[in-house]
Amino acid sequence: MSLVSVPDTLSVDRPADTIRWAAEQFGAHALVVTASFEDAVLVHVAATAVPGIEIVLLDTQYLFAETKWLVDELTKKLDLNLRIVHPLPEVQPDNLWQSDVEACCAIRKVEPLQRSLTGKAGWITGVRRVDGPTRANTPIASFDIGRNITKINPLAGFSDDDMLLYAQLHDLPANPLTERGYPSIGCWPCTRPVAEGEDRRNGRWSGNAKTECGLHG
Numbered sequence: 001m002s003l004v005s006v007p008d009t010l011s012v013d014r015p016a017d018t019i020r021w022a023a024e025q026f027g028a029h030a031l032v033v034t035a036s037f038e039d040a041v042l043v044h045v046a047a048t049a050v051p052g053i054e055i056v057l058l059d060t061q062y063l064f065a066e067t068k069w070l071v072d073e074l075t076k077k078l079d080l081n082l083r084i085v086h087p088l089p090e091v092q093p094d095n096l097w098q099s100d101v102e103a104c105c106a107i108r109k110v111e112p113l114q115r116s117l118t119g120k121a122g123w124i125t126g127v128r129r130v131d132g133p134t135r136a137n138t139p140i141a142s143f144d145i146g147r148n149i150t151k152i153n154p155l156a157g158f159s160d161d162d163m164l165l166y167a168q169l170h171d172l173p174a175n176p177l178t179e180r181g182y183p184s185i186g187c188w189p190c191t192r193p194v195a196e197g198e199d200r201r202n203g204r205w206s207g208n209a210k211t212e213c214g215l216h217g
């Protein structure tokens with residue numbers, strides 16, 4: 001990835017400015033926001049900064065019921081322009097996650113993401129630097145050469161406290177799993193709660209060397 005020239009006025013403290021800048025740069029219709037609905041912050045920032053912006057949920061067929069609940073709540077509350085992208089028709093629920101997580105993520109996440117980004121110029125994500133060591137240097141924007149798209153990370157500088165404060169200020173619903181010890185939420189077979197003080201990403205692909213789903217790493 002290479003850095004993209006962003007105005008000095010953009011700051012990791014003001015994510016809505018970053019999304020408005022992206023809309024001016026590329027046009028709102030050329031943007032797509034991918035959201036895991038682990039929390040409500042990214043979709044709220046995006047949908048209020050640029051009303052009608054496309055929000056994509058990758059439905060892997062293994063989303064938690066709690067995550068689906070949050071999707072429904074936020075879609076109603078924020079009048080989201082939500083697009084749910086499914087795996088290809090030949091991909092059906094199976095046990096691939098038990099034997100080959102790379103292959104499972106490839107057909108349920110990576111391929112659907114690629115379809116979601118087709119024809120778009122800017123991809124807005126919820127990646128944050130505090131997510132873990134592999135994300136510690138996340139820039140506000142960079143050009144993803146492999147996907148031929150500008151990747152925009154408006155929440156890159158947000159801490160966990162920033163996220164909480166933002167959600168409280170805007171009275172946003174939380175994913176019910178958060179208060180049950182799930183700081184990072186993906187598919188149910190590959191997500192577990194973490195203990196107090198444990199790294200947030202330890203709850204993903206626990207017992208496996210995998211740390212990224214292939215979307216961002």
Ligand code: SF4
Pocket residue numbers: 060062097100101102104105106108109186187188189190213
């Ligand atoms: S996170 Fe797990 S269940 Fe979800 S796509 Fe990846 S391997 Fe499959």
